[in-house]
Structure formats: structure tokens, C-alpha cells
Amino acid sequence: MNDLLYTISKENHSPKALKDILSNAPEVKFVSFVGVDLAGNDTDEKIPISLFLKDIEGFLTGAIQTDGSSVALPGIATINNAKIDMIADKDSTWFIDYNYEHLDSKSGRPIGTLRIPCFLYHDSKAVDSRSILKNAIHFFKTSLMNMFRETPELLHTYNIEFDDIEDISVTAATELEFWVQTPNDEAHVEELSTSQVLQEQYWTRTKGSVRTSLEQCLMLMEAYGFNPEMGHKEVGGVKAKVNESGSYTHIMEQLEIDWKYSNAIQTSDNEIIIKNIVRETFRLNGLDVTFLAKPIDSVAGSGKHTHISITLNCKSGKCINLFTATKDHFLSAIGYASIMGILKNYEVISPFVSPTYNSLKRLKPGFEAPVCVVTSLGHTVEMPSRNRTILLALIRDLDNPFSTRFELRSPNPHTNTYLCIASMCMAMLDGISYAIKESKTEDDLLKELSKNYGEEFGYLEKYRMYRSEDDVFHKYSEKDRDKFFGKAPKTVQENLSFLDNCKDKVAILKKGNVFTDTIINGFKSTSIKRWLMEINHRIINNYMKEVRGYKKLHLDDLALDLDLSYWIKINDLRKYIMKDTYDRKSLFTQIKEASKNEDLPLISELQLELDNKMEELRKLYCTYEKNLLDI
Incomplete structure (x- = not known):
């Protein structure tokens, strides 16, 4: 694979040079324009190389568009004004990304995608991380x-x-x-x-x-x-x-x-x-x-x-x-x-x-x-x-x-x-x-x-x-x-x-x-949305699985008072973290309700308490498990 095309330097980003280079690399079948949003996500829009070669100049100056749903630009690309223009950066090195599981039927070489870094424009203003x-x-x-x-x-x-x-x-x-x-x-x-x-x-x-x-x-x-x-x-x-x-x-x-x-x-x-x-x-x-x-x-x-x-x-x-x-x-x-x-x-x-x-x-x-x-x-x-x-x-x-x-x-x-x-x-x-x-x-x-x-x-x-x-x-x-x-x-x-x-x-x-204020507010909105989604739909779910995994291990007829004491503390912690009652709501439920109310300081406070309680639970269960002779 030493003779594969891996990069195209900025000196070769003219239409003529690109045609010459890509015509000698038939394994490069696609072009992808890569923009980086405020969350650091990079886009991947595949275009057949044949289409790109027909209008290189147009593609490099803004023929590619996307919408706000595909990138994290809250408060910028809104649902009623979502058009994003992708303008190629001709001053950076371009890379070819190869799929080593998809080989060209003629040459046996991996299929490649030319990734072109670009800037994202909304209402004629650059709004992406690279910009x-x-x-x-x-x-x-x-x-x-x-x-x-x-x-x-x-x-x-x-x-x-x-x-x-x-x-x-x-x-x-x-x-x-x-x-x-x-x-x-x-x-x-x-x-x-x-x-x-x-x-x-x-x-x-x-x-x-x-x-x-x-x-x-x-x-x-x-x-x-x-x-x-x-x-x-x-x-x-x-x-x-x-x-x-x-x-x-x-x-x-x-x-x-x-x-x-x-x-x-x-x-x-x-x-x-x-x-x-x-x-x-x-x-x-x-x-x-x-x-x-x-x-x-x-x-x-x-x-x-x-x-x-x-x-x-x-x-x-x-x-x-x-x-x-x-x-x-x-x-x-x-x-x-x-x-x-x-x-x-x-x-x-x-x-x-x-x-x-x-x-x-x-x-x-x-x-x-x-x-x-x-x-x-x-x-x-x-x-x-x-x-x-x-x-x-x-x-x-x-x-x-x-x-x-x-x-x-x-x-x-x-x-x-x-x-x-x-x-x-x-x-x-x-x-x-x-x-x-x-x-x-x-x-x-x-x-x-x-x-x-x-x-x-x-x-x-x-x-x-x-x-x-x-x-x-x-x-x-x-x-x-x-x-x-x-x-x-x-x-x-x-x-x-x-x-x-x-x-x-x-x-x-x-x-x-x-x-700008728009960029800073967009970044904050992105980070808050990601935080709330993560804590409610990933962290709590992972903790839920972990809490359920801390089960009673001792045999009642062989357990000592210390084993029973450990288990009572463990079970009380499990309930405090996860189990709702008529009188009290669990930490999980409190976080979900605070999220619905968008009470960010309270969510922050509850998150710290949850992490501390989970750490306490892990240590306590480890001590309990090590003290058992028969499981």
C-alpha cells in the first residue's frame, strides 16, 4: 500500500492539479467535506468523485450545503433558517480516508474518500470551530x-x-x-x-x-x-x-x-x-x-x-x-x-x-x-x-x-x-x-x-x-x-x-x-444539552445497571452480624439512589425532575451527590464481599 495517495498538499488544490492527481488514483471514489461544529463533531458528506470532477470549482467555492440538524450550532442554524454553506479550506492539507474492508474490484486496493476540510457559513458568517x-x-x-x-x-x-x-x-x-x-x-x-x-x-x-x-x-x-x-x-x-x-x-x-x-x-x-x-x-x-x-x-x-x-x-x-x-x-x-x-x-x-x-x-x-x-x-x-x-x-x-x-x-x-x-x-x-x-x-x-x-x-x-x-x-x-x-x-x-x-x-x-456572543451562547447551549442528555439517558442508566448488580451474597445461616450490617447499609444506599417511595423520591428521580424544570444549579448539586453516593456504594460493597467466606 506504499503507493497509495494519502494526502494532497495545498499547492495542488487548483482544479487542474486535482484532476491530474485524482485521475491517477482511481481507488479514490468519493469526496467528503469536513466541517467541525461547536461540539467538535466533524461532518462526513460523501459525494461521488465523478460528480466532484465535473465541477471542482463550484464545489470548492460553496456548492455544498447542509442544514442545522446535522451540526451542533444551536441558536445559529435554527429550524426556520437552517441552511449551512460549506466552503473548502484550500490552505490546509487534505487527506484520503481508506476503507480497508472495501476493496476495488479491479485493483484490489481499498476504496478511498478525499476528505476536504471546510468552513461552515450561516447567513454569510463563519460559525464553525475551524473558523x-x-x-x-x-x-x-x-x-x-x-x-x-x-x-x-x-x-x-x-x-x-x-x-x-x-x-x-x-x-x-x-x-x-x-x-x-x-x-x-x-x-x-x-x-x-x-x-x-x-x-x-x-x-x-x-x-x-x-x-x-x-x-x-x-x-x-x-x-x-x-x-x-x-x-x-x-x-x-x-x-x-x-x-x-x-x-x-x-x-x-x-x-x-x-x-x-x-x-x-x-x-x-x-x-x-x-x-x-x-x-x-x-x-x-x-x-x-x-x-x-x-x-x-x-x-x-x-x-x-x-x-x-x-x-x-x-x-x-x-x-x-x-x-x-x-x-x-x-x-x-x-x-x-x-x-x-x-x-x-x-x-x-x-x-x-x-x-x-x-x-x-x-x-x-x-x-x-x-x-x-x-x-x-x-x-x-x-x-x-x-x-x-x-x-x-x-x-x-x-x-x-x-x-x-x-x-x-x-x-x-x-x-x-x-x-x-x-x-x-x-x-x-x-x-x-x-x-x-x-x-x-x-x-x-x-x-x-x-x-x-x-x-x-x-x-x-x-x-x-x-x-x-x-x-x-x-x-x-x-x-x-x-x-x-x-x-x-x-x-x-x-x-x-x-x-x-x-x-x-x-x-x-x-x-x-x-x-462572538452568538458563538459563546451557541457553545453553552450545545454543552448544556449534551450534559442533560448524557446524565439522564446514559449516566443514570449505567448507574441503574450497576446498582442492580450489587446483590445480596451472604447465606443467612452463615452470616455474621457484621455481614448483616454491611448489607443493610448497602441496601439503604441502593434505595436512596434508585428507589422511589410514597414519602421520598430517589436521586435518579430528583435529577430527572430538575432536568424537566431546567434547574441547572440543582442538577449540578444532585449530580455531585449521586457520584459521591455511588463511590460510597462501591467501596462498601467491596468491603462486604471481601468479608464473606461462602457465597
Whole structure:
């Protein structure tokens, strides 16, 4: 399959070049226009290649339409005004998606679909995630160029003049973690948790169909030009079993795949096709893959650490990483200012990073997932270090100045990377603007970033701390973490409330019409609808099945008083969670009624109580079961 057509670069997006390329790839039978809505869903509208080739120019300039029912754009594409135009993005790489289960009858090659990234327009306005990121990058670059033009002495640090600048690039990369298992197999949570604490799976050798799938993924990624850097086991998982034929069964493992950075939009596009490669490759080998942030309670969730940096490209061909320090500092002034912008405004970034119930379940102490809005720069400038307990990490390599970047550790595989990076850019620009307008030096900014609780400076909030080189989970109690770094949201309603309550910070997102009121309200509506549907029709149903599974195990004639006591507590909890009586409604019913009344704060409160009661029930049942000699 090495001679298959995998990509079409932006230099070949003219009608003539496309006809020439596609005529030599007869296995490509379809074209699909890929738009990304506010929920991060990508569309797939298949068009026969013959139809596309007859009118390439028309298709690339807006011949494709869809309606609001096929995309998540609430408050934008309404039922009485639903037409959405799909305009091809000719400045990005296009990919061919192959169906390895459907082979061409003549060549024996898999049937391919050319996936063309596009922008979604409603009433002549771009309303999709790719457009938001594109606008954010444009506004960021234009604003920064204007600052350099008005304050050219800023560039003297880099030994260049304003006229030397060719362009400014926002580069990004993501790390994809996911769980893989044999279909319908379940592992005991305690077994998974024990294996995690003992680190029995982390970076160990892959075996059997998991190894085959992982290797095939990396080979395909190379064919597509993604430049994979590594694939390995993560911390979660248990040892598989071998059946009589020598094949592995009862597979339950967590994996990670990394690949090379690119510009921000291309990085987001790449992630979509790579997730499809992972799903299909593992499925063809008889394995299930889940990208849920927290697929199993009490076990490590899956992250998608998102890296970002800013590069200044000179007309001479020279490239400069604007975050890299030019003297005895962790970062340049622009680097310090950028990290301050993200931390100060993270309340309005968080909804775009963790908009779902499951994504917030991952962000709990004890699983290397961040809960505090805090950064770590390193113990000394000369010795870069990595603190895995914080939200925003500084990545440095003293031998490679181009490697200096920030790693946001809160995203998960379902995070909409387009909106995540767009909101980060707007926040970074706010910090940079402060530093430049106030003529802040590296020393000034480092001092402010390292401020103590109660110290007042010009930008960061007085009653907050923003830097810690300690393990924040051991150094501080939960009460102190909430006090020093701000209380982390635990539900979708709490997270989205920042978009209502932090008006000054929301205004930063709205600059340059990047995040408009229409876009923000549409995103909120999408997230709330998804949250209510999930909790009422998936979470409650799953919990219902789990509660019914906690059955009486002891034999009455052999049970001790302690066994009876445990069972009474378990049964009382089961009833409290699930069983209605004439006098009291169960937690399940209370949540359903609050949902009908759209009482979001009450749903949020009940959801937290339900999760706590379910955790209490699991622990109690485990203790009860272990105390029984005969079942």
C-alpha cells in the first residue's frame, strides 16, 4: 500500500492539479467535506468523485450545503433558517480516508474518500470551530505585529528590526491517550487501580493484537506524513490473559501516541484523522478503543496534553521562538506574559477545554490530572524540571531553544482542540498586551508570576497564587488549594457559569469578533444539552445497571452480624439512589425532575451527590464481599 495517495498538499488544490492527481488514483471514489461544529463533531458528506470532477470549482467555492440538524450550532442554524454553506479550506492539507474492508474490484486496493476540510457559513458568517481558530490566529498575529511596529525596541532583544519580519506562526501539538480492550471484557476496578499504583503497565512492552495495532497505526501515520514520534503504554491497564490457541484475551490497556507539531489549524485537523486511524486500525484487529476522558472510575483517565509556542519567521529565513529566554531567565518577556495571560483568564478557557461531564470527572487529585490553575517554571534556570501536578507546564531544552513551549495538561481526547487553542491565543495576547503597554521587563514579570497570596501587582489577581514548584497535592490541603489557586469546577454547570460571571475575561475572548456572543451562547447551549442528555439517558442508566448488580451474597445461616450490617447499609444506599417511595423520591428521580424544570444549579448539586453516593456504594460493597467466606 506504499503507493497509495494519502494526502494532497495545498499547492495542488487548483482544479487542474486535482484532476491530474485524482485521475491517477482511481481507488479514490468519493469526496467528503469536513466541517467541525461547536461540539467538535466533524461532518462526513460523501459525494461521488465523478460528480466532484465535473465541477471542482463550484464545489470548492460553496456548492455544498447542509442544514442545522446535522451540526451542533444551536441558536445559529435554527429550524426556520437552517441552511449551512460549506466552503473548502484550500490552505490546509487534505487527506484520503481508506476503507480497508472495501476493496476495488479491479485493483484490489481499498476504496478511498478525499476528505476536504471546510468552513461552515450561516447567513454569510463563519460559525464553525475551524473558523474561530482561524480568526483567533489572524487577530493574534495582526495585534502582535502592530505592537512590534509601535514598539520596535522589543525586537532588539532578538537582534532584528520590524522590517525583518516575514510572518508570525502559532505552532501546536497534542498527545493522544486512549484505552483499548477486548470487546465486552471488563476488568475489576481494584485490579486496575492496584496495577496503576504499582506502575506495572507504564512503558512496558506491548503484545499480541495491541502491539500489531499500535505498529500499524504508527506506520499509517508515517504514510500520511504525520511524523509519529512514539507510541507506548500509559499508566493504566492490567496484564492480558492467554487462551488455548495462544491469543491474548481480556485486554484492558491504556496507550499514548505522539506526533510532530504543526501550525495550529493543521494540528487540529491532523488530530481528527489520527483518531479515525486509531479507531479503525484497532477495530480491524478485534479491539475496542475509547477516547473518553474517564472511562473507569478510580483509575487514570486519558489526557490530550496540548502544546503551544510562537515562532517569528524572518525574511532572511531565520526563525525565532518568541518564548525562549535570551538571558538568565526561564522565559522571554513575551513568554512570561503569555503564561500569565492563560493563567489569569483560565476561567473562560476552561469551558472550552472541559465541557463535558466525563472530562471533569478526570480532573481529580491523585491521577496526574490538574485541578489547580497554577504553573511551574523549574527549580532553577540552569536545570529544567517537570512538575506533573500543575495545569500549565513550561517545557524547555537548554540545547534546543526552539523546543520552548507551554503544555496545557487539562485537555482530554474529546476536547475541541480548535476552540482550546483559539481561547489560549486570546488569553496570551491579553498578557502580552499588558507587558508591552506597561513596559514590563523579564524581572518584573517573573516577580509578578511568582507572587504570594495577597500581594498586589498590575495584572494578576491579588488574592491568588500562580506558581508552585512543589507537588500541589501534597504541599497544600484541598482548602488551601481552593484558597490560593481558585476552586476548580466539578460540574458542567459550574464550568459554564464562568462565561456568565467573568464578564471582563469573556470580553478578552470577544476581541476582534473571534468569540462572538452568538458563538459563546451557541457553545453553552450545545454543552448544556449534551450534559442533560448524557446524565439522564446514559449516566443514570449505567448507574441503574450497576446498582442492580450489587446483590445480596451472604447465606443467612452463615452470616455474621457484621455481614448483616454491611448489607443493610448497602441496601439503604441502593434505595436512596434508585428507589422511589410514597414519602421520598430517589436521586435518579430528583435529577430527572430538575432536568424537566431546567434547574441547572440543582442538577449540578444532585449530580455531585449521586457520584459521591455511588463511590460510597462501591467501596462498601467491596468491603462486604471481601468479608464473606461462602457465597
